[in-house]
Each structure stands twice: as C-alpha cells, then as structure tokens.
Amino acid sequence: MFIVKIIKNIVCFLIRIVLLIKKVLINAKKMIYESCEKILLKIYTIKFRYIILLYLILFLIGRLIALNEDFKHSLIHQIDLTIISLIGIYMLQYLHKTISNTRNLMLGVCPNISECLSKLNGYRVSILNLLLPILPVVSFSNKVIKLNFIPISITGFYALFMATSAFYIALICYWQLILSTKTIYNLAHIDYKDLPFIYPSDLFEIPDWIKKLTDIYKKTQFSFFTVGILFTAEYIMLIPDNTKIIDSNGNLNLQLPFNFWFTWIVIFVFIIIAFPIFWILLKKLYIILAVNFNKKASQELSLIAINSVNDVASVWSYYQIRNNIIKYEKRLFPKHNLYPLVATSVSFILNLAKLFELLKLPLFGSTI
Structure with missing residues (x-):
C-alpha cells in the first residue's frame, strides 16, 4: 500500500512537471509570436526617413572599411544592395498602408472583401514572414563563401551582411506578394452579386477599393522587376573574371562547383522565366475581378431601369449609359506596360554578356 502511494x-509530480513545461512552452510561443508581430509592425510603420538614415550610416561604415581593405566593384555592390534593401522595405510599408486603408474602406460596405483583407493583414504579421527566408539566406551565404565570391576579411563579412540582409528583405517581400496574390484570387472569385456598388458614381468611375488594389499590382510589378535586374547585376559582378567554364579542349568545365551552376541557373530561371509568367497570371486575376464588377454594374443598371426609369433618364438615357458603362478591365490597364519586357531583357542581356565574356568571345569581351 505504501509503494502504491509513492508511485x-x-x-502526480511528473504530471505537474509536464503541465508546467507545457504552460512555459505555450507562454514562450505566445511571447515569440507577439514579439515577431511587434517587429514586423515596427518595420511597416517606422518613418521611411529613419530607414534611409540607417542605410546611410551603413553605407558610410562600408566606405570607411574599404579605405583599409577593398575588393573589386565594392562601391557598386554597396549601392546595388542598398537600393534593393530600400526598395524592399518601402514596398513592405506601402503594402501595409494600402491593404489596411482598403480594409478600413470596406468595413461595413462589403464583409467578404474586408474579411479577405483582414486575413491578409494577419498573415503579414505572422512569424512565418521572419522564419521562411532563413533557410534560403543561410544556403545563399554558404554558396557565396564556398565559391570564394567574397574575401574572408572584415570587408568580406560586411559585404556578406549587406547581401544577406538585402536577400532576406527581398524574400519577405516575395512571400507577401504570394499572400497578396492568394487574396486577389479569393476576391476575384467572390460572386459578383456580392460586390459593393455605389450608384451612380460606380457606373462611370472605377471604385477606390479596386484602384487601390490595382495600384499594388502596378507598384509591386515595377519594384520587383527592378530588384530582379539589381540581383542579376549583383551576381554577375560576383562571378570572378578568371572563371573558366570551358576547358582547354573546348569542353564544359566539369571541375566548376555544382553551386556555381545551380545558383546561376536559379537566378536565370526565377528572374527571366518565372517572373514574367507570374505577373501575367496575376494580371489575369485582376481582370477577372474587373469583369465581375462590370457584371455587377450592368445588373444594378438593369434594376434601376426597371424600378425607376425617370431616375436613370435624369442622369442620362438608359441606353446611352449602358453603352458607356466602363469596361473596367480596360480602364485598369489602359496602356501597355513595356517595363517588365525591358527589365527581363536587361536581365537576360546581363547574363548573356557575362557568359560570352567567360567564353572569351570578342563581342562581349569587356568586364561586366
């Protein structure tokens, strides 16, 4: 009986220990999640001039380090990586502001839209935003060091810090772009009958909430293609000029590390092939959303014509209005945007020029 009591x-003691550990882990998890949310919100809301000041200080530190120890193209690397980081942080802040404003605009007007945007805001402050880029950044750093792209010195470590931080910020932006795309997909598949409509302004003008969402597409497209060019240029400059991709017999140099080919191919495929395809598909989602709203406008106009012919006539004749209903899908993208084509072409030419240079072809024989 005594033994049973001891057991x-x-x-009971072990159960208390387990429950205590569980409570500690839950509290720790909650604290970590809340801390990550605060960090992200701080990044999204801090005055951008302070971000510029921070990177100006980092830039000056880099220049001071370069006085004692420098490596090829260090100034261009600094400018390139600084611009990438600033574009990334600016886009994170822009997304936060625009999505929050659009969500507030839709509160009480269209629950479906406000709910979608609220979920997106929740995802954007999730810990995943900070965790997901870690593995690619570590892998990138490892490859850069193994390929001897940077010197093992103070200058090299500074360059690695600038490169990894720029890459880290860019990956957060890419992840949030994916989240935003998922939200646009959900909005594009809301039944057009449930979309908000304000008569008569929405017959002639694109609603503010659609304008704001479309502005996200336009600004992020420009920013991401620009970052694509800068990353391409950055990698091209990192490749040593004496890299031999063809051996003395004219065959492919199989002695080059796998990381060299893998990294270059990933950059080529991701920026030159995957990027344009992604933006084409995303634009189609916006067009679906615009077409749905066009259906909503036509439906509302028909109902108004049935219920109050005189009201329609006071604005314009029914048939004239129907013929002049905005084709929203055309108004959203009124002009052909050539920048993605130009940016993709520049990235392709940079890769091609470096390849020709390494092949020792005279046309592109100068150093990139």
Whole structure:
C-alpha cells in the first residue's frame, strides 16, 4: 500500500512537471509570436526617413572599411544592395498602408472583401514572414563563401551582411506578394452579386477599393522587376573574371562547383522565366475581378431601369449609359506596360554578356 502511494505521488509530480513545461512552452510561443508581430509592425510603420538614415550610416561604415581593405566593384555592390534593401522595405510599408486603408474602406460596405483583407493583414504579421527566408539566406551565404565570391576579411563579412540582409528583405517581400496574390484570387472569385456598388458614381468611375488594389499590382510589378535586374547585376559582378567554364579542349568545365551552376541557373530561371509568367497570371486575376464588377454594374443598371426609369433618364438615357458603362478591365490597364519586357531583357542581356565574356568571345569581351 505504501509503494502504491509513492508511485501515485511520483506520477502526480511528473504530471505537474509536464503541465508546467507545457504552460512555459505555450507562454514562450505566445511571447515569440507577439514579439515577431511587434517587429514586423515596427518595420511597416517606422518613418521611411529613419530607414534611409540607417542605410546611410551603413553605407558610410562600408566606405570607411574599404579605405583599409577593398575588393573589386565594392562601391557598386554597396549601392546595388542598398537600393534593393530600400526598395524592399518601402514596398513592405506601402503594402501595409494600402491593404489596411482598403480594409478600413470596406468595413461595413462589403464583409467578404474586408474579411479577405483582414486575413491578409494577419498573415503579414505572422512569424512565418521572419522564419521562411532563413533557410534560403543561410544556403545563399554558404554558396557565396564556398565559391570564394567574397574575401574572408572584415570587408568580406560586411559585404556578406549587406547581401544577406538585402536577400532576406527581398524574400519577405516575395512571400507577401504570394499572400497578396492568394487574396486577389479569393476576391476575384467572390460572386459578383456580392460586390459593393455605389450608384451612380460606380457606373462611370472605377471604385477606390479596386484602384487601390490595382495600384499594388502596378507598384509591386515595377519594384520587383527592378530588384530582379539589381540581383542579376549583383551576381554577375560576383562571378570572378578568371572563371573558366570551358576547358582547354573546348569542353564544359566539369571541375566548376555544382553551386556555381545551380545558383546561376536559379537566378536565370526565377528572374527571366518565372517572373514574367507570374505577373501575367496575376494580371489575369485582376481582370477577372474587373469583369465581375462590370457584371455587377450592368445588373444594378438593369434594376434601376426597371424600378425607376425617370431616375436613370435624369442622369442620362438608359441606353446611352449602358453603352458607356466602363469596361473596367480596360480602364485598369489602359496602356501597355513595356517595363517588365525591358527589365527581363536587361536581365537576360546581363547574363548573356557575362557568359560570352567567360567564353572569351570578342563581342562581349569587356568586364561586366
């Protein structure tokens, strides 16, 4: 009986320990999640001039380090990586402001839209935003060091810090772009009958909430293609000029590390092939959303014509209005945007020029 009592006490003690550990882990998890949310919100809301000041200080530190120890194209690397980081942080702040404003605009007007945007805001402050880029950044750093792209010195470590931080910020932006795309997909598949409509302004003008969402597409497209060019230029400059991709017999140099080919191919495929395809598909989602709203406008106009012919006539004749209903899908993208084509072409030419240079072809024989 005494032994049974001891066993019971031990079991109870172990249960208390397990419950205590569980409570500690839950509290720790909650604290970590809340801390990550605060960090992200701080990044999204801090005055951008302070971000510029921070990177100006980092830039000056880099220049001071370069006085004692420098490597090829260090100034261009600094400018390139600084611009990438600033564009990334600016886009994170822009997304936060625009999505929050659009969500507030839709509160009480269209629950479906406000709910979608609220979920997106929740995802944007999730810990995943900070965790997901870690593995690619570590892998990138490892490859850069193994390929001897940077010197093992103070200058090299500074360059690695600038490169990894720029890459880290860019990956957060890419992740949030994916989240935003998922939200646009959900909005594009809301039944057009449930979309908000304000008569008569929405017959002639694109609603503010659609304008704001479309502005996200236009600004992020420009920013991401620009960052694509800068990353391409950055990698091209990192490749040593004496890299031999063809051996003395004219065959492919199989002695080059796998990381060299893998990294270059990933950059080429991701920026030159995957990027344009992604933006074409995303634009189609916006067009679907615009077409749905066009259906909503036509439906509302028909109902108004049935219920109050005189009201329609006071604005314009029914048939004239129907013929002049905005084709929203055309108004959203009124002009052909050539920048993605130009940016993709520049990235392709940079890769091609470096390849020709390494092949020792005279046309592109100068150093990139």
